[in-house]
Amino acid sequence: MTPKTAAKRSAKPRSAGLPYFTFRRMADGSVLLSNDAGRTAAVSGKDFARFSAGRLGSGEPLYAELAAKGFVREMTDFEGYAAACSKKNAFLGAGPGLHILVMTLRCNHKCLYCQSGALGAGGRGTDMSRAVARKSVDFALKSTNPGITIEFQGGEPLLNWDTLKDSVLYARGRGRELGREVRLALVSNFSLMTEEKARFLVENEVSVCTSLDGPADLHNKNRTFSGGNSHAHTARWLKYFIGRAAKQVPEYRTFTPSALLTVSRYSLGREKDIVDEYLRQGLADIFVRPLAPIGYAKKLWPRIGYSSEEFARFYRNSLDYIIKLNAAGKKIRERHAVIMLEKIVNGGDPGYLDMRCPCGAAIGQVAYNYNGDLYACDEGRMVGWEGDDLFRIGNVLRDSYRKVMLAPASRACAAASSLESQPQCSRCVYKPWCGVCPVYNYETQGSLWGDMPSSGRCALSLGMFDALFGLLKKPASAKILKEWVQK
Amino acid sequence: MSENISIRVSLKKYSLDSVRYAAHSLGGLVYAFIKPLPGGKVLVELSPKPGTTAAKAAGCARLFRGELEDEKLRERVSSGNRELREFLLLKAMNYQPKPPEKDDSGLTPQQEKELNDLIAQIEGEIKAEAAKGASADPLGITSTWEDKYDPKNGRKKIR
Ligand code: SF4
Numbered sequence: 001m002t003p004k005t006a007a008k009r010s011a012k013p014r015s016a017g018l019p020y021f022t023f024r025r026m027a028d029g030s031v032l033l034s035n036d037a038g039r040t041a042a043v044s045g046k047d048f049a050r051f052s053a054g055r056l057g058s059g060e061p062l063y064a065e066l067a068a069k070g071f072v073r074e075m076t077d078f079e080g081y082a083a084a085c086s087k088k089n090a091f092l093g094a095g096p097g098l099h100i101l102v103m104t105l106r107c108n109h110k111c112l113y114c115q116s117g118a119l120g121a122g123g124r125g126t127d128m129s130r131a132v133a134r135k136s137v138d139f140a141l142k143s144t145n146p147g148i149t150i151e152f153q154g155g156e157p158l159l160n161w162d163t164l165k166d167s168v169l170y171a172r173g174r175g176r177e178l179g180r181e182v183r184l185a186l187v188s189n190f191s192l193m194t195e196e197k198a199r200f201l202v203e204n205e206v207s208v209c210t211s212l213d214g215p216a217d218l219h220n221k222n223r224t225f226s227g228g229n230s231h232a233h234t235a236r237w238l239k240y241f242i243g244r245a246a247k248q249v250p251e252y253r254t255f256t257p258s259a260l261l262t263v264s265r266y267s268l269g270r271e272k273d274i275v276d277e278y279l280r281q282g283l284a285d286i287f288v289r290p291l292a293p294i295g296y297a298k299k300l301w302p303r304i305g306y307s308s309e310e311f312a313r314f315y316r317n318s319l320d321y322i323i324k325l326n327a328a329g330k331k332i333r334e335r336h337a338v339i340m341l342e343k344i345v346n347g348g349d350p351g352y353l354d355m356r357c358p359c360g361a362a363i364g365q366v367a368y369n370y371n372g373d374l375y376a377c378d379e380g381r382m383v384g385w386e387g388d389d390l391f392r393i394g395n396v397l398r399d400s401y402r403k404v405m406l407a408p409a410s411r412a413c414a415a416a417s418s419l420e421s422q423p424q425c426s427r428c429v430y431k432p433w434c435g436v437c438p439v440y441n442y443e444t445q446g447s448l449w450g451d452m453p454s455s456g457r458c459a460l461s462l463g464m465f466d467a468l469f470g471l472l473k474k475p476a477s478a479k480i481l482k483e484w485v486q487k
Numbered sequence: 488m489s490e491n492i493s494i495r496v497s498l499k500k501y502s503l504d505s506v507r508y509a510a511h512s513l514g515g516l517v518y519a520f521i522k523p524l525p526g527g528k529v530l531v532e533l534s535p536k537p538g539t540t541a542a543k544a545a546g547c548a549r550l551f552r553g554e555l556e557d558e559k560l561r562e563r564v565s566s567g568n569r570e571l572r573e574f575l576l577l578k579a580m581n582y583q584p585k586p587p588e589k590d591d592s593g594l595t596p597q598q599e600k601e602l603n604d605l606i607a608q609i610e611g612e613i614k615a616e617a618a619k620g621a622s623a624d625p626l627g628i629t630s631t632w633e634d635k636y637d638p639k640n641g642r643k644k645i646r
Pocket residue numbers: 419422424425426428429430431434435436452457458459461462
């Protein structure tokens with residue numbers, strides 16, 4: 001063999017050794033790899049070139065690492081790979097777990113970014129009747145999901161207290177009769193909460209969630225309440241429910257309340273103030289959620305919206321600050337990161353419906369409008385309220401469960417949110433943990449499929465994943481992040 | 488307004504799919520037009536979208552070339568593993584934990600043959616299943632709780 005032939009042979013890529021994987025070239029020059037089992041490896045640009053050309057020696061430590069993670073075809077542990085894929089996709093045949101009952105479209109707040117299409121508190125004809133609510137509970141119980149959650153939402157659900165109370169008692173009764181686990185949750189601004197209502201909720205094991213956008217000035221700017229100080233109500237009842245959760249009694253479980261942060265243009269640059277406020281209120285989690293130009297918020301976007309780069313910066317700064325606080329012994333976690341870490345680190349499915357494949361529309365959640373109309377998800381209902389019923393999948397009084405699951409919108413959302421059929425997602429390194437949103441795509445790009453390279457939501461996801469993987473590379477921050485999801 | 492960028496690509500070196508995917512990945516910055524040229528080539532014209540800065544537009548040719556190279560690898564990896572991937576995903580869908588067996592890190596020729604036979608068998612099953620039409624619901628998504636677990640339907644109750 002001449003030297004020339006030998007050189008030619010050894011330079012030829014031995015692609016046979018490469019299994020299926022996706023990759024992303026990171027800003028620092030490294031390359032992140034992932035596979036269908038959700039395993040990852042970060043390698044230098046040089047090592048990636050050797051790996052992809054099949055020139056990594058089997059005696060190298062990197063080879064062993066890649067082989068253990070399923071990146072060497074001949075060394076694939078089929079059983080382990082299939083088990084990991086199965087675990088992370090366990091939700092596929094589970095049936096819808098989240099059932100959102102819109103108690104009323106009325107609300108006594110006028111939040112700047114409200115996506116729910118709420119009417120004023122005095123609005124008429126948009127309260128859910130007891131009959132529709134009971135039918136909705138029955139429908140929810142048809143789901144094959146072993147642990148369903150019925151979430152009472154609005155508008156402000158406390159404005160329809162009688163139906164809400166009746167639904168809680170009815171759902172508890174039906175759950176007992178059927179031997180089914182039924183979780184109940186209330187999303188409220190707390191402005192109409194009373195001792196009596198709070199006691200009822202606690203005694204019936206209803207968990208509560210509210211909005212907290214930061215310190216009083218910021219919260220009240222975002223969440224306009226003509227009846228007074230929205231922040232003061234939020235703070236008062238958070239304290240009450242945290243206090244109740246701290247004093248568990250044997251008769252029932254009391255849940256710690258949670259709060260949601262919606263980032264508006266006014267929040268930018270105030271990351272520390274916001275995180276400090278969550279700590280001040282005694283909350284252990286903060287959920288940094290971007291605003292979406294869906295429904296009513298779409299009209300207000302020029303005033304309250306921001307670019308994906310601005311949100312990515314906000315998110316990174318928040319996460320950096322939270323990690324710094326953790327390093328100093330303060331306990332607070334960022335929920336988005338927790339959800340993603342649960343997937344990335346533990347390989348599990350935390351049940352987050354907006355970031356999975358296919359997304360949760362219909363097969364993971366159903367939204368029940370006040371009049372019994374069913375939507376593939378709550379965001380789809382908001383689009384409906386703006387006059388476009390594309391995401392309507394039936395009516396609880398008229399349609400069978402099977403018909404609803406087979407509704408055109410149910411199927412279209414599942415198909416459109418399948419990442420394998422999205423040209424950009426199918427080759428994206430974040431595919432094992434990401435998800436696309438047909439409602440967002442439809443509202444911002446005019447099609448359920450959307451176009452990821454020009455999608456603001458995709459850019460947000462990329463920014464959040466980049467931030468997370470950047471932190472996971474640093475031992476000190478990785479330790480803190482992993483502790484957040486330690487079992 | 489930034490100028491259009493024209494790049495010639497040989498289809499002997501890159502597949503048309505690779506060219507398409509590479510062009511598509513720049514869709515946040517530019518519109519891409521792909522035109523056939525004589526001699527097994529295509530002309531890729533990148534036209535900056537409104538809002539794309541001149542500096543970003545200037546980097547597009549380099550980005551496109553880099554993406555094209557990466558696409559070539561993705562295509563190789565994807566086509567070289569299609570059957571194996573389908574097999575693994577199908578295995579995952581029907582996964583039942585098994586008791587640990589003896590160490591099987593690596594495939595012997597015999598195992599490889601068995602694997603290929605299995606893949607062929609599964610491909611046949613997938614085709615047969617697909618032929619039954621879209622009404623098949625292997626995950627039971629349209630089933631209600633009663634359909635699945637009610638003892639009256641002859642199925643076991645979940646708890
Ligand atoms: S939405 Fe964007 S980040 Fe998510 S998988 Fe698709 S391309 Fe990747």
